[in-house]
Amino acid sequence: MSKNYIQIDAKDNIIVAITALSKGTVVTIAGKQIVLQQDIKQKHKFALHDFNPADKIFMYGVLIGKATTTIKAGSAITTENIKHASSDFTNQKKEFVWSTPNISKFKDKTFNGYHRKDGKVGTANYWLVIPLTFCENRNIDVIEAALAEKLGYQTKKDFAVDTDALIKQYKARAHKDDILNTPIITSHEEMAKNRVFPNVDGIKFLKHDGGCGGIRQDSETLCKLLAGYICNPNVAGATILSLGCQNAQISMMQEAILAIDPSTTKPVYYLEQQRSLSERNFIEEAVKHTFLGLIEANKITRKPAPLHKLVLGLECGGSDGFSGISANPALGYASDLLVALGGSPVLAEFPELNGVEQEIINRCVTEEDSKKFYNLMRAYSAAAVAVGSGFENNPSPGNIKDGLITDAMKSAGAAKKGGTSPVVSVLDYTEQVTKPGLNLLCTPGNDVESTTGLVGSGCNVVVFTTGLGTPTGNPVAPVLKMSSNTNLYQRMQDIIDINAGTVISGEDTIETMGEKILEHIIKVASGELASKAVIHGNNDFIPWKRGVSL
Incomplete structure (x- = not known):
């Protein structure tokens, strides 16, 4: 596609500028010569022939708009001279034949993934920590701060900052030059090498603003979505935090998981704050259960x-x-x-x-x-x-x-x-x-x-x-x-x-x-x-x- 312009489909009556084209340039489309009436910016389109108001405009072989004014051949197609239009459709199928591509290069290839008991294969191996309601987002932040970087996982960036090294230098009464020369940045690759659980790609914290308020269907849909994440082959298991009184109840979450996989064996830990002894106890339990889940998730390795x-x-x-x-x-x-x-x-x-x-x-x-x-x-x-x-x-x-x-x-x-x-x-x-x-x-x-x-x-x-x-x-x-x-x-x-x-x-x-x-x-x-x-x-x-x- 090395030309300066292209007609994508033979039915198209507008042409795409592959490079910027100057006013006065002569282009030839299907044997027809057109003089550009104005500069055409790269990626934009120009008219193949004259259009009258309400004339149909085609691209990719389908109706994409109608002219709103008179447009001369070679003029730019803009929001000022066309408006959106599309073909109507019915629910009646028409004949369709597919030509299968040549797959000889790939037929014997495999990928190394994480095999799950339900027969699915993951391209990654994560543990999830999920709130059932936005009220738990702050607790999710506390758990993330307690686990992520300490276990060798990134949080919001592609590197870690080792502030502990600076504190150590300060307590040792180090000179300011020593502090300035202390390396404190660890790259994504270095963090991966130093993970406590090398077969676990990370802990993911799925904060959201749902689970309560709104309409009941919002919470039902949210639970189905979260269940899909837990059942995704890239996930080893999950820790679920519930407040207790929200619309998205633990039972709703459990039903959503069973609807996807009735014989699921993935470990999912449910914790409810309103039944806990204290917030500290609640977070402690969540951290410990997540840690135990990571131990189990680390036992799986990639296989073809x-x-x-x-x-x-x-x-x-x-x-x-x-x-x-x-x-x-x-x-x-x-x-x-x-x-x-x-x-x-x-x-x-x-x-x-x-x-x-x-x-x-x-x-x-x-x-x-x-x-x-x-x-x-x-x-x-x-x-x-x-x-x-x-x-x-x-x-x-x-x-x-x-x-x-x-x-x-x-x-x-x-x-x-x-x-x-x-x-x-x-x-x-x-x-x-x-x-x-x-x-x-x-x-x-x-x-x-x-x-x-x-x-x-x-x-x-x-x-x-x-x-x-x-x-x-x-x-x-x-x-x-x-x-x-x-x-x-x-x-x-x-x-x-x-x-x-x-x-x-x-x-x-x-x-x-x-x-x-x-x-x-x-x-x-x-x-x-x-x-x-x-x-x-x-x-x-x-x-x-x-x-x-x-």
């Missing part, structure tokens, strides 16, 4: 596992005009490879499937799932309209600035993460991934809320595409950030794991980039590489309360 044990979350955020051309379709090809290998990629963010609903409905294997997806999309769209913020309001200021000016345009590119394979299951929020193949999960468009939901439904690794950059991570699953353009990768190598900008420059095809993505996933899943989000301690966790969130 087939690639079909990977449950891959497909996420995007901070998207740009290249996301749907490079990073997303390359991740989609990796998704197709994983499906062909028997694995389970999961596509989420339902507000960002606006305009491609019919294609997805056609790909659903069963009528039941096509109707479920239809109903979920209609309900979400209606809820957004009811509060005065329909899907057309989805693109963020950053999206628009970098060329994604309607929701349908953004969605058509975002959906590319799901590849081309059949949809084997449509899941509502907190429902668990149980079938091999491409799954759809109803989550909001908000990046962190969506990623939180993906991991809560069973994903053991996530790939997050971005064109603008984001430090987002997750407490339980490694999140690999992939840039859509090389400029971003070069500027933010500290938080970006993979560069798909080589597709734009022509160094890679979608297929070769997709293979590189899967290779990278395997290394991270095996513990050979740490994702940048893990290194930096990005443990973003935001439960969705099922309100409208674009």
Whole structure:
């Protein structure tokens, strides 16, 4: 893709500028010459022919907007001259045929993971400490301060500060030069070497603002989400802190876990503060039970596992005009490879499937799932309209600035993460991934809320595409950030794991980039590489309360 501009689909009547193009430049599209009427910024689009008001505008082969004014061929497409529009859809499936990709490079490969008794395999091994209500967040902080760095785990950063060394120097009446020359920073890698429990990747503290107040369904949904985290294969067990009087009761939590895994044997310790002798006693018990849990979790080691044990979350955020051309379709090809290998990629963010609903409905294997997806999309769209913020309001200021000016345009590119394979299951929020193949999960468009939901439904690794950059991570699953353009990768190598900008420059095809993505996933899943989000301690966790969130 080394040209200065591209027509993505033969049906498209707007063209993407791969590089900035100057007014007066003559471009040739399908034998037709066009003179640019103005400067076109990189990643933005220009008209292939003249448009009249209300004319339909296509990109990625689908309807993404309508002209609001007269637009001359070669003019920039902007928020001033088009508005959002998308094709309607029905719950009637049309014929669909999938071409399976070549998996010869991967058919005999494995990853080294943590095998659980329920047959799932983790890409990491964590212990969780979870409050059932926000009232316990302060106690969670106390427990974190008591355990994390002392056991060799990071907290909010990719290094530890050894203040004890300075105190020791002070008590020894050391000269100020000795104090200044005392090393007190321990890197992420050094901390990992010095862990008390080397087979445990960390203790994660899932603070939140729920569990009480609101409506009863909020607490039920929260318990189902937290149960999904406890049952996630990347988790060895958990310590649960309850106040006692909140809506999210211990019994509700236990029922949610049993609904996912009726024969669960994972250790989960429940502690209720209102039944404790004192706050000090309550925290002491929590620390001791967590420590005992870590002893047991440390007994498990990594062993080879087939690639079909990977449950891959497909996420995007901070998207740009290249996301749907490079990073997303390359991740989609990796998704197709994983499906062909028997694995389970999961596509989420339902507000960002606006305009491609019919294609997805056609790909659903069963009528039941096509109707479920239809109903979920209609309900979400209606809820957004009811509060005065329909899907057309989805693109963020950053999206628009970098060329994604309607929701349908953004969605058509975002959906590319799901590849081309059949949809084997449509899941509502907190429902668990149980079938091999491409799954759809109803989550909001908000990046962190969506990623939180993906991991809560069973994903053991996530790939997050971005064109603008984001430090987002997750407490339980490694999140690999992939840039859509090389400029971003070069500027933010500290938080970006993979560069798909080589597709734009022509160094890679979608297929070769997709293979590189899967290779990278395997290394991270095996513990050979740490994702940048893990290194930096990005443990973003935001439960969705099922309100409208674009």
